[in-house]
Amino acid sequence: MLISLIPCQLGALFHIGSDPYLDFTRMADKYGQVYSMWLGSRLVVVLNGAKTIRNALQKRSLIFAGRPSFHTFKILSGHNSGLVFSDYSRRWAIVKKVCSTAIHRYVTTPDLLESKLEEECHRLLNFFKEQRGKPFDPCFILRMALANVILKVIFDTTFHYDHKELREILEISDAFRDSLGPGKAIDFLPWFRFFPSKDLIQLNLLYAKLMCLIKKLFIENRATYNDGKIRNLADSLEKVIEMETKKSLENGTVLEFDESVSLWSLFDMFGAGFDTTAVMLLWSIGYLVKYKHVQYAIQAEIDSVIGNERVTMKNVKQLHFLRATVYELLRITSISTMSVPHSTTADTNIAGYSIPKGTVIFPNLWSASHDPNEWENPEVFNPQRFLDDQGHVVQVDTNPNFIVFSAGRRKCPGSELAVLEMSMFLATLLQSCRFTQEGLESKYQGIELTPIAGLTNKPRTFYINVEVRKEDERSKRCKA
Numbered sequence: 001m002l003i004s005l006i007p008c009q010l011g012a013l014f015h016i017g018s019d020p021y022l023d024f025t026r027m028a029d030k031y032g033q034v035y036s037m038w039l040g041s042r043l044v045v046v047l048n049g050a051k052t053i054r055n056a057l058q059k060r061s062l063i064f065a066g067r068p069s070f071h072t073f074k075i076l077s078g079h080n081s082g083l084v085f086s087d088y089s090r091r092w093a094i095v096k097k098v099c100s101t102a103i104h105r106y107v108t109t110p111d112l113l114e115s116k117l118e119e120e121c122h123r124l125l126n127f128f129k130e131q132r133g134k135p136f137d138p139c140f141i142l143r144m145a146l147a148n149v150i151l152k153v154i155f156d157t158t159f160h161y162d163h164k165e166l167r168e169i170l171e172i173s174d175a176f177r178d179s180l181g182p183g184k185a186i187d188f189l190p191w192f193r194f195f196p197s198k199d200l201i202q203l204n205l206l207y208a209k210l211m212c213l214i215k216k217l218f219i220e221n222r223a224t225y226n227d228g229k230i231r232n233l234a235d236s237l238e239k240v241i242e243m244e245t246k247k248s249l250e251n252g253t254v255l256e257f258d259e260s261v262s263l264w265s266l267f268d269m270f271g272a273g274f275d276t277t278a279v280m281l282l283w284s285i286g287y288l289v290k291y292k293h294v295q296y297a298i299q300a301e302i303d304s305v306i307g308n309e310r311v312t313m314k315n316v317k318q319l320h321f322l323r324a325t326v327y328e329l330l331r332i333t334s335i336s337t338m339s340v341p342h343s344t345t346a347d348t349n350i351a352g353y354s355i356p357k358g359t360v361i362f363p364n365l366w367s368a369s370h371d372p373n374e375w376e377n378p379e380v381f382n383p384q385r386f387l388d389d390q391g392h393v394v395q396v397d398t399n400p401n402f403i404v405f406s407a408g409r410r411k412c413p414g415s416e417l418a419v420l421e422m423s424m425f426l427a428t429l430l431q432s433c434r435f436t437q438e439g440l441e442s443k444y445q446g447i448e449l450t451p452i453a454g455l456t457n458k459p460r461t462f463y464i465n466v467e468v469r470k471e472d473e474r475s476k477r478c479k480a
Contacts, residue, residue, distance in 0.1 A: 024048065024338070024364045034351045036359075040188030042068070044360040047350070050368040050401040056350055057342070057363060058400075061408030062088075066343035068360045070187035071200075075207055082264035084272060088345055088409070098244055098257075099265050100413040102237040105230075106153075107417050112230060114313045116152045117421065120145055121311065121428035127161065128433055128466050135444040135463040139282055143170055146278035149421060150270055154233045155217040172209050173275060175202065214267045233269065237262055269414065276335060277418050279456050281425055283333045284326075286447045286459050289435050291381055298322050299469070302431050311427045313420065319427060320393040324386035326422050327396055330404045332381055334369040335457045338362050339406045365403060374401040434467040 027035060028048035036045045047053050056064045065088040067073055077085035083099055086092050106112055124145040128138075144161045147169055151157045159166035186192040186200060193200065221234045230236050241257050288295040301321045302311075309315065316322070342361040349355060370378040376385070386394050396402040405415040412418075429435075437445050444463040451457035 024362065025367050025370075028364070028367065032351075034353050036353075039360075040185070041190065042188050042360050043356070044362060045350075045353075045355055046362045046364060048364045048367040050371045050374045050403065052351060053363050053365070053368050053403060054400055054407065056361070057403070057406065057408035057410070060348060060350075063344055063346050063348045064342050064361060065409040066345045066358075068187070068341050068343040070184075070341070071190060071193050072184055072187055072203065075203060078260065078264050081260045082268050083413075084268045084340060087343070093409070094244070095261055095265060096409070096413065098240050098261075099237065099269070102233065102240040103269075103413050103417060105240065106233050106236040107420065109230070112232070112236075113153065113420075117149065117424045118310070118312070118428075119158075120149045120152065121425055123148075123161075124425065125428055125432055128429060129468055132433075132466045132468055133439075134465075135440050136466060137461060137463050138285055139461065140170075142281050143274070143278040145425075146274040146281070146421070147173075149277075150273035151217075152232075153273070153417075154266060154269060155221050156232045157217055169213065172206055172213075173271075175206055210271070211263070211267060214270060215263060218263055218266060234262070234266060237265060272412065273414055273417070276456055277421050279335055279458050280329065280333065280418070280422055283335070283459050284329050284422065284426060285435055285464060286449065286462055287329060287332075287381060288430075289437060289462075289464055290447050290449065292436075294325060294381070294383060295430065295435065298325060298426070299430050299434070302427060306427070306431065311424065311431060313424065316423050316427050319423070320387060320391055321383060322427055322430075323393045323419075323423055325383040326419060326426070327386045327393070327402070328381060328383040329422075330419075331369045331375075331402065332378075333451070333457060334366040334404055335451075336404070336406070337364070337366045337453065337457055339365050340410070342410065363406070365406065368401065368403050371401065432469055434469055435464050436467060437463070437465060439465050 024046050025048060027046070033048045033052045034045065036043060038044070047056055067077075067085060067087045069087070073085040074080075076082065080086040080089070080092070083092070083095055124141065127141055128136075141161065144166060147166060148158055148161075151159070151169075184199070186197065218234060221232070222238070225235055225238055228239050228242065230239055241262065245257055288298075298319075298321060301319055305318050306315050339362075342363065344355055344357050344359045344361065347355070347357050355361075369375070372378055386396070388394055405412040405418075437447070440463060447462045448460045450460070452460060
């Protein structure tokens with residue numbers, strides 16, 4: 001059965017992206033859950049709804065595991081040397097396995113991660129306390145904190161918030177994200193690459209700067225790596241590569257692991273590791289100010305379960321309502337709206353439509369997280385949906401409709417770390433602080449939950465008043 005084609009003029013094409021999840025979801029109302037369009041010279045198929053996306057990314061994971069041959073992807077993958085933007089291949093599958101194993105081994109070794117997370121959580125908490133009583137935009141400082149976390153997790157490198165190099169990293173990252181952006185004409189009209197392009201020059205320059213930083217830190221870390229002793233994620237990656245290389249030699253096979261594998265893997269981990277989590281924490285604070293009863297319920301749980309004790313990776317797992325709130329925030333914001341585009345590695349079909357090999361695939365993850373066929377009142381912010389009858393958090397791994405980190409072979413390998421970071425930061429901040437807009441001038445009032453669309457959906461600027469909770473108040477609630 002042929003796919004229905006929706007004509008799309010060039011100007012209209014690159015307008016999609018100003019509000020992509022709504023644009024694509026509205027089109028699904030008219031054209032169905034699976035529809036296609038010509039974007040420039042490329043055929044693009046958009047997948048909508050949880051069931052449709054599951055059928056593609058999970059049940060046909062190999063066929064939908066490719067990446068389009070976008071010019072920007074070639075730059076960002078080192079011509080298929082990286083993890084996130086590289087096309088599917090046997091080598092990519094091995095690198096994905098190695099990276100996933102390295103991250104899991106690191107995250108599940110508490111002594112390696114806990115002290116680093118706790119240190120940054122309390123550094124951020126002290127900064128928040130200093131802002132009490134005045135209008136405070138938390139965006140920049142959250143990004144500073146999360147950049148510090150990922151640098152410390154990967155390389156054991158930490159900066160002060162006013163450090164010049166850390167600020168430079170964030171400036172490069174901002175410009176890098178804006179330069180990449182959604183719907184670059186050069187990706188859909190490949191012949192554009194032969195014309196002068198400020199965006200392309202900027203992208204190459206920013207990529208080179210970031211890679212230079214990663215390489216510098218990587219070389220410094222490798223120089224002190226000692227006999228498989230794991231200190232950070234870079235060490236964990238080196239250790240897993242050593243194990244896989246040894247295993248392959250014993251099996252009589254050869255693995256193509258050189259320095260570029262580690263460099264590009266760490267480049268992708270850094271790029272994906274701090275910006276999305278920082279944006280999610282910003283969304284979290286906005287929602288908790290808007291929905292006071294949820295903030296108060298989390299604080300009541302913290303007071304009851306942890307009291308005045310220090311927040312740790314162990315006791316944060318006992319905060320069922322907090323963890324349910326984290327899952328609900330991930331679902332309702334769905335910040336990686338369209339995921340990174342996929343492509344098909346073979347001819348296939350979805351919902352009766354034939355899809356040729358090499359077709360660009362846009363999975364509309366926002367539509368899956370807001371699918372009324374799978375979620376009751378999906379537009380309502382309700383953490384209770386992730387709690388069972390006993391008040392225990394439901395493991396989202398068992399919920400096939402929770403695909404905010406994508407699904408199948410391209411599922412984000414850092415999802416476990418992202419959820420843990422969000423939980424630790426929120427528990428630490430909410431144990432000691434209350435976020436409100438009470439007492440602020442009218443010009444600082446209001447929180448708009450309609451996002452600014454882009455590679456990640458960011459909240460619009462908002463201000464908060466940080467109130468420091470008194471210890472006697474927490475003690476009384478704990479005893480109650």
